[in-house]
Amino acid sequence: MDRIPILKVGDCLLVTIQVDMHDRLAMTLQEDLTNQIARHASKGVLIDISSLEIVDSFIGRMLANIASMSRVLDAQTVLTGMQPAVAITLVELGMTLPGIRTALNVERGLELLREHIEQQQGSVDLDEDDAAEV
Amino acid sequence: MPPKCETHPIRTSEDVVRVRQVARAWATELKLSLVEQTKLVTATSELARNTLEHGGGGEMTIEFVENGIKRGVKLTFTDHGKGIADINLALRDGYTTGSGMGLGLSGSKRLVSEFDIKSEPGHGTTVSIVRWK
Amino acid sequence: MSSFHEVVQKQESVILSGWLSEVATTTRRADLMSDSQFKQQATELLRLFTEASQTSGHVSSEAFSGARDFLKDLARSRMNDGYTAAETAMFVLSLKQPVANALRDAYKNDPARLVDEIWTAGTVLDKLAMLTVDAAIEFREQVITRQQEEMLELSTPVVKLWDGILALPLIGTLDSARTQVVMESLLSTIVETNSRVAIIDITGVPTVDTLVAQHLIKTITAARLMGADCYLSGIRPAIAQTIVHLGIDLADITTKAKLSDAFALALTRLGKTVVSLKSIKTGRQEKAVDNFAQTKDT
Numbered sequence: 001m002d003r004i005p006i007l008k009v010g011d012c013l014l015v016t017i018q019v020d021m022h023d024r025l026a027m028t029l030q031e032d033l034t035n036q037i038a039r040h041a042s043k044g045v046l047i048d049i050s051s052l053e054i055v056d057s058f059i060g061r062m063l064a065n066i067a068s069m070s071r072v073l074d075a076q077t078v079l080t081g082m083q084p085a086v087a088i089t090l091v092e093l094g095m096t097l098p099g100i101r102t103a104l105n106v107e108r109g110l111e112l113l114r115e116h117i118e119q120q121q122g123s124v125d126l127d128e129d130d131a132a133e134v
Numbered sequence: 135m136p137p138k139c140e141t142h143p144i145r146t147s148e149d150v151v152r153v154r155q156v157a158r159a160w161a162t163e164l165k166l167s168l169v170e171q172t173k174l175v176t177a178t179s180e181l182a183r184n185t186l187e188h189g190g191g192g193e194m195t196i197e198f199v200e201n202g203i204k205r206g207v208k209l210t211f212t213d214h215g216k217g218i219a220d221i222n223l224a225l226r227d228g229y230t231t232g233s234g235m236g237l238g239l240s241g242s243k244r245l246v247s248e249f250d251i252k253s254e255p256g257h258g259t260t261v262s263i264v265r266w267k
Numbered sequence: 268m269s270s271f272h273e274v275v276q277k278q279e280s281v282i283l284s285g286w287l288s289e290v291a292t293t294t295r296r297a298d299l300m301s302d303s304q305f306k307q308q309a310t311e312l313l314r315l316f317t318e319a320s321q322t323s324g325h326v327s328s329e330a331f332s333g334a335r336d337f338l339k340d341l342a343r344s345r346m347n348d349g350y351t352a353a354e355t356a357m358f359v360l361s362l363k364q365p366v367a368n369a370l371r372d373a374y375k376n377d378p379a380r381l382v383d384e385i386w387t388a389g390t391v392l393d394k395l396a397m398l399t400v401d402a403a404i405e406f407r408e409q410v411i412t413r414q415q416e417e418m419l420e421l422s423t424p425v426v427k428l429w430d431g432i433l434a435l436p437l438i439g440t441l442d443s444a445r446t447q448v449v450m451e452s453l454l455s456t457i458v459e460t461n462s463r464v465a466i467i468d469i470t471g472v473p474t475v476d477t478l479v480a481q482h483l484i485k486t487i488t489a490a491r492l493m494g495a496d497c498y499l500s501g502i503r504p505a506i507a508q509t510i511v512h513l514g515i516d517l518a519d520i521t522t523k524a525k526l527s528d529a530f531a532l533a534l535t536r537l538g539k540t541v542v543s544l545k546s547i548k549t550g551r552q553e554k555a556v557d558n559f560a561q562t563k564d565t
């Protein structure tokens with residue numbers, strides 16, 4: 001797998017990271033996401049890491065970067081599904097990812113994004129049945 | 135019975151992924167808890183990346199160790215790069231020579247039972263970590 | 268190469284009966300084991316010892332792996348039956364006398380050789396006896412560890428207060444090991460129950476030191492990374508003083524004096540509230556009267 005798929009769900013982009021990423025793949029994801037947010041004027045980005053068993057400082061930085069860049073492009077990022085062992089390790093590493101919203105799972109994450117977008121613009125297009133890969 | 139000692143090259147970013155998986159396999163063999171495994175593999179990732187990016191590439195040696203009735207796994211990361219001029223500075227949280235948060239070295243120390251680092255400017259760096267069961 | 272094994276092989280049955288009578292006077296513990304079972308174990312061990320000694324004089328070698336495994340199992344089952352580690356070791360060591368007797372007869376004309384063979388055979392048996400002691404100790408430690416784990420589990424229950432709200436009432440002193448178990452238990456329960464709020468109540472904790480506070484802060488931070496909020500409740504004035512005194516920064520951690528306050532806050536966080544049944548009934552009556560009025564969103 002040389003590219004992580006990004007799904008467009010209405011106003012949001014959805015990414016599920018399932019593989020043990022090597023650095024190049026992570027950088028490609030960062031670029032791809034930024035491009036897609038700009039292209040579709042997305043209002044929200046949901047990154048699901050429920051399958052990730054390891055998150056080191058490099059991946060942590062990547063996630064923080066994605067959140068910062070999205071913010072600049074007027075999109076909110078939510079990180080979902082972090083495993084307990086990963087959370088404990090990140091805290092021990094000293095990486096607390098301040099400023100990144102988190103949710104237990106994709107469902108809750110989309111809810112959060114929905115609320116945020118509704119607040120921002122009064123309406124939101126987030127029909128999950130219309131998800132399509134970009 | 136698993137081999138007593140293995141050495142793996144760290145020359146590409148795929149190697150970093152590979153040594154992570156090796157560390158995971160050995161941690162499982164040692165029957166470490168999930169959290170202890172995660173911490174060890176994460177520390178491996180940090181140190182392997184350091185070896186690649188700051189050391190210009192090197193290798194990782196992994197072996198089981200014993201101390202009386204204690205059993206553990208030891209990983210040693212060696213490179214022949216520039217070396218670290220001020221180790222104490224490098225071990226401080228937040229210190230970095232490039233872009234990023236620089237938590238690799240200091241953070242890894244907190245994830246393992248024992249941590250040792252030797253470095254000489256111009257002669258490279260050797261970091262070894264041990265996780266006891 | 269020693270040849271004590273040749274003598275032992277030839278005199279196997281003599282040595283066996285010599286061994287059994289030797290043990291009968293010391294560590295037999297007939298109350299713990301039947302005669303037949305005891306004889307069976309002795310016979311098997313002697314056979315393994317004789318066989319292995321044909322090939323090697325080193326207890327750690329491949330030749331002795333059968334003997335090592337047998338002794339490990341023997342030690343465990345003996346400990347389980349109620350023998351002490353010493354009694355189990357003596358079982359092996361008391362084989363030395365009958366072996367020495369057989370060797371004396373075989374080498375009676377060669378004292379120097381006799382001494383060598385007795386020493387070599389004795390060393391092997393000493394090492395085998397040490398193995399039983401190690402195995403016995405390991406067995407005891409496993410029992411202790413298991414009991415410790417059970418105790419820890421009992422003393423750190425995570426309870427569900429409501430859909431999506433967990434409580435962790437901590438009782439007693441918190442040490443590093445316990446707090447770690449607590450942390451992991453809480454976080455995995457959060458995932459299992461899909462709970463967005465967890466309340467850690469320390470009413471039952473007499474003292475909090477820097478280390479414990481750090482562990483609690485780490486737990487709360489980890490929960491947040493996973494997507495759950497953590498509140499700290501039950502902070503008694505004495506503990507509040509200690510926290511300030513130690514310079515511990517609880518900056519962005521929500522704290523409440525009482526568990527009930529934390530619970531109320533958790534409900535609000537989840538967009539829920541508690542209403543009395545009476546007010547609901549009244550509401551229904553009003554709607555029944557006013558059929559054509561717009562239903563207000565509650």
